[in-house]
Amino acid sequence: MSSRTTRRSFLTGVGVLSATAAVATAASCANGGGTDGDGTDNSGADGAGGTGTGGIGDTGTVTFDGPHQAGITTPLQSHNTTVAFTLRDGVDADGARRLLRLWTDDARRLCTGGTVLADLEPELSETTGNLTVTCGFGASFFNRTKIGNRPDWLEPLPKFTGDRLDNTWGERDIVLQICGDDRTTVSHAVRVLVRGGADYARPSWSQEGFLDIPFDTDGQQGTPRNLFGFKDGTVNPDTADEQDEHVWIGEGPLAGGTCMVIRRIAFDMPEWEAADRITREVSMGRTIVEGAPIGGEKEFDEPDFEAFGDDGLPVIDTNSHIALATATGHEDTDPLLRRAYNYDLPVTVSGADDLVDAPLMDLSDTGLIFTCFQRDPRRSFIPMQRRLAEGDRLNEWIVHVGSAVFYVPPGTDEDGFWGEELFD
Numbered sequence: 001m002s003s004r005t006t007r008r009s010f011l012t013g014v015g016v017l018s019a020t021a022a023v024a025t026a027a028s029c030a031n032g033g034g035t036d037g038d039g040t041d042n043s044g045a046d047g048a049g050g051t052g053t054g055g056i057g058d059t060g061t062v063t064f065d066g067p068h069q070a071g072i073t074t075p076l077q078s079h080n081t082t083v084a085f086t087l088r089d090g091v092d093a094d095g096a097r098r099l100l101r102l103w104t105d106d107a108r109r110l111c112t113g114g115t116v117l118a119d120l121e122p123e124l125s126e127t128t129g130n131l132t133v134t135c136g137f138g139a140s141f142f143n144r145t146k147i148g149n150r151p152d153w154l155e156p157l158p159k160f161t162g163d164r165l166d167n168t169w170g171e172r173d174i175v176l177q178i179c180g181d182d183r184t185t186v187s188h189a190v191r192v193l194v195r196g197g198a199d200y201a202r203p204s205w206s207q208e209g210f211l212d213i214p215f216d217t218d219g220q221q222g223t224p225r226n227l228f229g230f231k232d233g234t235v236n237p238d239t240a241d242e243q244d245e246h247v248w249i250g251e252g253p254l255a256g257g258t259c260m261v262i263r264r265i266a267f268d269m270p271e272w273e274a275a276d277r278i279t280r281e282v283s284m285g286r287t288i289v290e291g292a293p294i295g296g297e298k299e300f301d302e303p304d305f306e307a308f309g310d311d312g313l314p315v316i317d318t319n320s321h322i323a324l325a326t327a328t329g330h331e332d333t334d335p336l337l338r339r340a341y342n343y344d345l346p347v348t349v350s351g352a353d354d355l356v357d358a359p360l361m362d363l364s365d366t367g368l369i370f371t372c373f374q375r376d377p378r379r380s381f382i383p384m385q386r387r388l389a390e391g392d393r394l395n396e397w398i399v400h401v402g403s404a405v406f407y408v409p410p411g412t413d414e415d416g417f418w419g420e421e422l423f424d
């Protein structure tokens with residue numbers, strides 16, 4: 001963003017859009033997703049999880065029960081609808097327990113091709129499409145139900161420089177992240193769960209995202225692109241050992257669970273489109289076409305943050321996104337697992353005539369639903385975001401507008417329900 005005026009109109013645009021966008025439907029023509037897998041490990045830590053090839057009619061099924069909830073290390077699916085809920089007045093620990101039992105049972109059936117009791121449209125979930133449902137609890141869930149063992153990191157994140165947070169996408173009691181490769185199945189699952197839990201909780205926000213996931217000739221997932229054009233998701237803890245170390249809580253009453261941070265990050269597309277490709281690549285620290293770190297050749301080449309060029313300057317700009325985000329070389333920072341989805345909403349200001357003269361920003365409501373998982377945000381998201389908020393060159397074109405943190409309990413056994421151990 002080149003001037004304060006532009007930044008103001010950008011931010012105003014975001015506010016206007018959130019208030020007036022008539023229909024919040026994520027545009028998506030995605031047709032990818034799903035991976036090979038043996039379906040025995042719901043975490044997908046070894047690439048297990050989906051069994052389909054992606055696309056409409058994909059019957060891939062991700063195992064529901066297991067040591068960790070699915071939808072975290074599971075290979076990316078094409079669609080993500082994340083819904084946050086507020087418990088209804090008077091719902092106490094007993095009510096929450098009933099809700100979670102009911103939701104877990106419904107989610108298990110939906111994800112594994114079963115029929116939800118009293119579902120009037122069961123044909124809408126015949127195609128499992130690698131469906132996963134991941135449940136998390138906000139700080140207020142622990143306060144309201146008075147159940148114990150609230151993680152000590154579970155509280156709203158500190159305010160970061162540049163935040164323009166809108167409670168429209170803020171902290172809530174419970175979250176359900178519903179991901180899949182079949183858009184109809186995802187929509188149906190959302191309705192079944194919202195309807196099923198209606199006596200206990202009402203939906204309070206929902207965010208929809210999409211990814212177009214490339215596959216190579218062996219059916220291996222490649223890295224999808226965000227709407228700035230970059231491959232997004234290259235550096236992630238992707239082995240079971242790395243995930244045990246950085247994603248899953250290792251011991252104590254919360255073991256097997258994780259912390260989920262959801263940030264809604266708006267993009268200023270017109271200003272980004274005004275930047276040349278070199279500026280974009282320097283700001284990211286990576287090339288656009290290959291996704292290689294600057295100074296490298298291939299996407300998975302190790303970035304060399306210590307290298308200097310002939311001009312005496314660092315090869316990777318020290319204020320580039322990857323130089324500041326990386327855990328490498330930052331002792332206060334542990335890696336986190338990113339699972340970001342694009343959003344790109346139709347913009348309706350107040351009829352087509354108004355659009356003719358609308359400022360450019362008003363014609364774009366685009367960005368990233370940046371979801372990440374880690375053992376402890378104080379060691380991962382918070383130090384990373386502090387550095388990014390202060391110095392990231394990308395800040396010229398982005399603004400964080402939503403923020404929420406949840407504890408995601410471990411996975412279930414076949415008769416269990418989410419968070420059961422907290423109620424014992």
Ligand code: HEM
Nearest residue numbers: 230231232233234235265322325326327368381384385398
């Ligand atoms: C609009 C916002 C953002 C965009 C467009 C974005 C995009 C990207 C891209 C394209 C990469 C390089 C490829 C890759 O490794 O995936 C990357 C890397 C990374 N990003 Fe972001 N990101 C955003 C926000 C964030 C936030 C909020 C965090 C955490 C606080 C974060 C953490 C990371 C990390 C840890 C890496 C890997 C760095 C490394 O070790 O090389 N990103 N991001």
